[in-house]
Amino acid sequence: MRIGIVCPYSLDAPGGVQVHVTDLAARLIGQGHEVSVLAPADDDTPVPDFVEATGRSLAVRYNGSVARLAFGPVTARRVHGWLEDGDFEVLHIHEPLVPSVGLIALWQAEVPVVATFHTANDRSRAMQVAYPMLRPTLERITARIAVSEEARRTVVEHMGGDAIVIPNGVELDLFRDAERRPAWVGTPDRPTLAFLGRTDEPRKGLGVLLAALPSIVAAVPGVRILVAGRGDLTQAREVATRYPGVLELLGEVTEVDKAALLRSVDLYIAPQTGGESFGIVLVEAMAAGAGVVASNLSAFRRVLQEGRAGTLFEVGDGESLARAVVAALADPDRVDTVRTSASAWCRQYGWDVVVAQILDVYQLAAGEAEKVVAR
Amino acid sequence: MTAEIVLAVVVVLVLLVWLVLAKANRLDLLHQKITRTAATLDAQLLRRAGQAAELAATGRLDPASSLVLAGAADACLTTGQDLELPVDAERSLPGRATLTQEREVVESDLSRVLRQALEGAGDGGPSDLAIVADVVATGRRVEMARRFHNDAVTQTVRIRGQAMVRLLRLAGNARLPRTFEMDDTPPRLG
Numbered sequence: 001m002r003i004g005i006v007c008p009y010s011l012d013a014p015g016g017v018q019v020h021v022t023d024l025a026a027r028l029i030g031q032g033h034e035v036s037v038l039a040p041a042d043d044d045t046p047v048p049d050f051v052e053a054t055g056r057s058l059a060v061r062y063n064g065s066v067a068r069l070a071f072g073p074v075t076a077r078r079v080h081g082w083l084e085d086g087d088f089e090v091l092h093i094h095e096p097l098v099p100s101v102g103l104i105a106l107w108q109a110e111v112p113v114v115a116t117f118h119t120a121n122d123r124s125r126a127m128q129v130a131y132p133m134l135r136p137t138l139e140r141i142t143a144r145i146a147v148s149e150e151a152r153r154t155v156v157e158h159m160g161g162d163a164i165v166i167p168n169g170v171e172l173d174l175f176r177d178a179e180r181r182p183a184w185v186g187t188p189d190r191p192t193l194a195f196l197g198r199t200d201e202p203r204k205g206l207g208v209l210l211a212a213l214p215s216i217v218a219a220v221p222g223v224r225i226l227v228a229g230r231g232d233l234t235q236a237r238e239v240a241t242r243y244p245g246v247l248e249l250l251g252e253v254t255e256v257d258k259a260a261l262l263r264s265v266d267l268y269i270a271p272q273t274g275g276e277s278f279g280i281v282l283v284e285a286m287a288a289g290a291g292v293v294a295s296n297l298s299a300f301r302r303v304l305q306e307g308r309a310g311t312l313f314e315v316g317d318g319e320s321l322a323r324a325v326v327a328a329l330a331d332p333d334r335v336d337t338v339r340t341s342a343s344a345w346c347r348q349y350g351w352d353v354v355v356a357q358i359l360d361v362y363q364l365a366a367g368e369a370e371k372v373v374a375r
Numbered sequence: 376m377t378a379e380i381v382l383a384v385v386v387v388l389v390l391l392v393w394l395v396l397a398k399a400n401r402l403d404l405l406h407q408k409i410t411r412t413a414a415t416l417d418a419q420l421l422r423r424a425g426q427a428a429e430l431a432a433t434g435r436l437d438p439a440s441s442l443v444l445a446g447a448a449d450a451c452l453t454t455g456q457d458l459e460l461p462v463d464a465e466r467s468l469p470g471r472a473t474l475t476q477e478r479e480v481v482e483s484d485l486s487r488v489l490r491q492a493l494e495g496a497g498d499g500g501p502s503d504l505a506i507v508a509d510v511v512a513t514g515r516r517v518e519m520a521r522r523f524h525n526d527a528v529t530q531t532v533r534i535r536g537q538a539m540v541r542l543l544r545l546a547g548n549a550r551l552p553r554t555f556e557m558d559d560t561p562p563r564l565g
Contacts, residue, residue, distance in 0.1 A: 058491045060443055061450070061484060071439035073496035099442035107438050126446030130431065130438075137438050 001362060003028060004088035007039035008100035010057040010068035011047055016280065017094055017118050020147075020168045025050050027169070027355050038082050038101055040070035054078045054101050062099065062126075069100035079104045090114060090362045096141065097127065097134075097158075107137045112365040114358075116145040117155050117163060127158075142365040145358070148278040150299050166358060168280055169351035175287040176343075178259035186266040190222040191329050194265040194290065196258065196281055197272070200231035205271030205295065210239050211318030212271075212325065217243055219326040225269075228253040228261060262288035266335075267328055270294035273316045279303045282310070286346040291335045293324050303349075309342035398534070399545045405531040409552050412524035413474055416555060419517045420482055424451035426510040427485060435501040440492035447488040450481040474524075474555045482517075483558035489514065493562040502564045514561030525554040 007021040018039070025035045029050060040057035041047050054075050057068040079101055083091075088111050093102040096115045106113060127134075144163035146152035155163045186192035193216075197204035206227065216223055223246060227236060230252040240247040253261065262268055268285035272295055282303045285292050292310030294300040304310035311328055314320035328335050347353070428448035431441045454477050489510065496502045535546050 056491075058487055060447075060488065062443065062446060069439070069443065071437060071443055072491040072494065073437070073501075074494070075439075076437045099439035099446075101439070103439040103442065104437050125449050126442055129428075129449065130442050130445045133432065133434050133441060134438055 001359075001366070002034045002087060002089045003036075003362065004083070004086045004091045004105075005035060005037045006091070006093045006102045006105045007037060008069065008095045008098040008102040009040070010070070011039050011041040011051065011053070012045050012057070013068055016168070020118075021094055022048060022051070023169060023171070023351065024355065024358065027351055028359075031355070031359075036082070036086050036088075038079065038105065040068060040075075040101060052082050054082075057100075060099075067098070067100075069098065071099055071101075071104065075101060076104050076108075080108055083108055083110075090366045092116065092358075092362070093141075094118065096138065103134075103137070106140055109140055112142045113140055114143045114145065114361055114365050115141045116147065116166075117151045118147050118168075119151060119154070143361050145361060148299055149302060150276075150278075164361065166354060166361070167349050168278060169354035170280060170283045170287065170346070170349045172283075172287040172346065172350040174255070175259045175262060175284045176289075178256070178263040178288060180264045181257075181260045182264075184226060184261055184264035186224070186264075190224055191220065191267070192265040193223065193225045193267045193269050193325065194261050194285075195225065195227045195229070195269050195271070196253075196261070197229045198231040199227065199229050199233055199236060203273050203275045204229070205273050205316070206236065208271035208273065208295075208316055208318050208321060209269055210235065212322040213239060213243065213246065215319060215322035216325050217246055219322075220329055223329075224248060226250055226261060226265065228258065259284070259288060262290045265290050267291045267293050267325060269321070269325070270300060271316075271321060272297060272300070276300065283346050283349045286310070286339075286342040289339055289343060291328055291339055292342065293321070293328060295321075305341075305345050309338060309345045311338075395539070395543060395545070398537075398540060402531070402534055402540065402545055405527065405534065406546075406549055406552075408527045409524070409531060412520070412527045416517070416520040416524045417474065419513060419520045420451065420478070423510060423513040423517055424448045424482075424485060426506060426513055427489060428452070430501075430504070430506045430510055433501075433504065433506060435504055436492055440488075443488050444492050447481070447485040451478070451485050454478050454481045474553070479555060479557045486514070486558045486560060490560065490562045493564060496564070507564070511561050511564060514559065518559045518561065521555055521557065521559055528552045528554045 005021055005025055007018055009015050009017050011018055021037060025037045028035045035050055037051045038054060039051055041053035047053055054070045057070040059066050060069050090112050091109050092114045093106050094116045095118055096102050096106050144155060145166050146155055146163040147168050149165060152163045152165050184192055195206060195209055199206050225246055226248050228250040233249055236247060236249055262285045268290040270282055276297055276299045279300045282292055282294055282300060286309060292304060294304060294310055294312055295315040296312040297315060301312060311324045313324040427444055431445035431448060493507060501507055531552055534540060535551060540546060
């Protein structure tokens, strides 16, 4: 198939949607499809061959965060040119509600459109005002995909209608086959826990883990907690000096280090307090074979199969987290059982399964349009 | 002899008092001027935001531009509505939007969004719309109003820095005015 994929966020900055789009495109190309990805990116940002950059994007506050988006007449012309040149059988637009190249491509599209919704968001004021105007544009979407139940609920509430849930693909092999790093492997006396994520973003929950730390140390004095992620570390350093040898701050880590970390540690801790629509790291941790201890967010509950593939604790509650960690460390047999079931359960999130599902949607969308034309 | 000394002292005192009063009066006039320039700038900013919102609602821009513009305009219309003016509280008009730092950020954003949404449209694009001409014209007025306001603020700050003004507290309780810093470059059309 000739497939055009549109990513609304600039490739100048890393992000989940960007990674998903480029991975998906690479895998579709690997299966023999013709794929072109349209995304904002500066001229000097290195991008894969299959990416068509739309040039200048603007850092805009939108829906509570800052994103680099491309819009305006110059961008609109580039999108038009890309659509003409590509002559796609199906167009796959990610986050069509984000005001960037995706929405513009949808506006100009004359071929069947598949749209994927990634985030679970409250409807912005701008969106409320502009929605009636956008409705005709959004009606061009043939098939809607949501990456999670949360994202699906957002689609249903904001736009009406429904969406099929197909999760983001995870590079399971990368995590399953990662090398263990001896420095990070736990021993019975010195078990290791890992935290991943921005350290100064409250929703990522490092604060919750730090609050749980005294109780964990009291029960398991040898515990080592490895903190990986960029951001301010003032608070963590204070705690680290109070509990020498417990907290190890790794700073930002590469994808390979992340896989090695999850492969090495006994438990991966996910203390996020909200804003998670899927929980891709949980799947990565499961694939790597780390036991997962996660906040009881609805997204995490689903990824952890209602707690059968990991341990859940009360959101934002340090004591509850400490109890869950201490219980898991005290009962390695149970953790092993859970780990085994988790590595089977997480297979559904692997790219092979995901790509096959997405291709099904493409074919349905394209076929449906053919029927309409024939009539 | 003594009468002459007394006379001289009286003359000097009168001169001093006159000097102080003149300075206080000048400061008062400057504060009043700031009140006016702030109100003018505020009015032009609000007008520009209103016109930007109107432009976003025309449906003539691409939908991404419309959406970003609607959001940026909305932020300008809703930010900093309940703070006092940078001069005497008594003189401020109640409920007026004021020139806070928060507003500098959202107004600069609106300028950047307007440029991205309008520049390079070419013939037959939205630049033919009357509302586009309006929002660009208001943008120029914002540029001017901001310059006038910042000039007034700079003059006032200089006088308030003088030793006599500080020593005799000639400024009373009026808070030190602040210049309004923003990206106000209007879009280039054509």
